[in-house]
Amino acid sequence: MGIDLGTANTLVYVSGKGIVLQEPSVVALDRETKAALTVGEDAKKMLGRTPGNVETFRPLRDGVIADFDTAELMIKHFLERVHEGRIGLIAPRIVIGIPSGVTGVERRAVMEAAAQAGARDVYLIEEPVAAAIGAGLPVAEPTGNMIIDIGGGTTEVAVLSLQGTVISESVRIAGDELTDSIIMYMKKVHNLTVGERTAEEIKIQIGSAYPTMNIDEGSMEVRGLHLLSGLPRTVSIKAPEIRESMLEPLSMIIEAVKRTLERTPPELAADIIDRGIMLAGGGALLKGLDTLIAHETGIVCHVAADPLSCVVLGTGQVLENFKQLERVVSPRRR
Numbered sequence: 001m002g003i004d005l006g007t008a009n010t011l012v013y014v015s016g017k018g019i020v021l022q023e024p025s026v027v028a029l030d031r032e033t034k035a036a037l038t039v040g041e042d043a044k045k046m047l048g049r050t051p052g053n054v055e056t057f058r059p060l061r062d063g064v065i066a067d068f069d070t071a072e073l074m075i076k077h078f079l080e081r082v083h084e085g086r087i088g089l090i091a092p093r094i095v096i097g098i099p100s101g102v103t104g105v106e107r108r109a110v111m112e113a114a115a116q117a118g119a120r121d122v123y124l125i126e127e128p129v130a131a132a133i134g135a136g137l138p139v140a141e142p143t144g145n146m147i148i149d150i151g152g153g154t155t156e157v158a159v160l161s162l163q164g165t166v167i168s169e170s171v172r173i174a175g176d177e178l179t180d181s182i183i184m185y186m187k188k189v190h191n192l193t194v195g196e197r198t199a200e201e202i203k204i205q206i207g208s209a210y211p212t213m214n215i216d217e218g219s220m221e222v223r224g225l226h227l228l229s230g231l232p233r234t235v236s237i238k239a240p241e242i243r244e245s246m247l248e249p250l251s252m253i254i255e256a257v258k259r260t261l262e263r264t265p266p267e268l269a270a271d272i273i274d275r276g277i278m279l280a281g282g283g284a285l286l287k288g289l290d291t292l293i294a295h296e297t298g299i300v301c302h303v304a305a306d307p308l309s310c311v312v313l314g315t316g317q318v319l320e321n322f323k324q325l326e327r328v329v330s331p332r333r334r
């Protein structure tokens with residue numbers, strides 16, 4: 001089984017079956033008993049909408065486990081769903097993607113949570129490596145490949161060659177920060193308080209990183225709470241202002257890409273110029289992000305066929321070809 005335990009979404013791949021689960025990494029708990037009421041999509045719908053006795057949690061922050069108990073509960077729940085309640089009998093081999101920049105403590109937290117949830121052999125794989133494999137890059141060849149994985153919590157930039165990471169950089173600025181920027185912008189400029197879900201919808205519907213040729217890039221009606229009157233209100237917003245609002249986190253992502261390119265050994269840099277840069281992760285779906293990165297670096301950018309699934313597909317390929325790809329997983333196993 002392969003797992004992409006993401007800040008925003010958790011995906012599970014089962015050997016021979018493919019992707020069997022894709023759910024938001026959100027848990028709704030009963031505030032008193034701490035029992036899980038619901039997990040995944042249904043819990044995400046509750047974000048910002050809970051009555052006093054229900055609490056919604058996102059157990060991961062910045063790509064790592066922020067709330068251990070809830071994370072364990074969530075993993076257990078998803079694994080049970082995958083195995084339809086027979087988890088104790090199966091105790092599978094699990095390959096889990098983790099951000100390249102995590103500390104030893106954070107690694108152990110992931111392994112521990114998976115083990116507690118019933119996994120027998122836990123292997124860790126660096127997310128950029130998994131993303132590159134999942135995006136179809138020839139990671140085993142002696143060629144430089146650059147992958148940028150922009151998730152909810154982390155952006156990972158890596159140059160890979162011969163099944164290994166040559167250099168990488170992980171910054172804790174990604175899709176969540178883009179959403180946060182929109183929340184702050186709506187408050188500051190439109191005096192409107194909007195929730196995380198609404199801000200994410202704005203980003204997905206009319207957000208962009210680079211202007212298009214279209215004169216009219218679109219607008220959107222946004223509902224929220226007006227700060228001055230304290231009453232609900234609808235405000236109309238336009239695409240360019242939302243792009244402006246995301247400038248700061250976007251430039252931090254660009255800086256990370258440039259820093260990585262500057263540190264790339266010349267032969268590999270030449271390969272990257274030839275082959276282009278691959279974008280993965282949900283953040284890669286932001287309109288115009290490929291154009292922005294291409295513009296800033298002078299290198300062609302490709303968006304992976306299914307950016308949200310790259311990491312889990314990579315863990316799946318490692319499972320299916322364990323002998324050939326064993327070198328890419330961490331030798332530390334339980």
Ligand SMILES: Nc1ncnc2c1ncn2[C@@H]1O[C@H](COP(=O)(O)OP(=O)(O)OP(=O)(O)O)[C@@H](O)[C@H]1O
Nearest residue numbers: 006007008009063151152153154175281282283285
């Ligand atoms: N169409 C879209 N346009 C812009 N952003 C999007 C789009 N679809 C999803 N996203 C963003 O992608 C992010 C989630 O991506 P993904 O599922 O790859 O993250 P993750 O793997 O859970 O996080 P991480 O790897 O940081 O732990 C969210 O911030 C979400 O808002």
Ligand SMILES: [Mg+2]
Nearest residue numbers: 006151281311
């Ligand atoms: Mg991810």
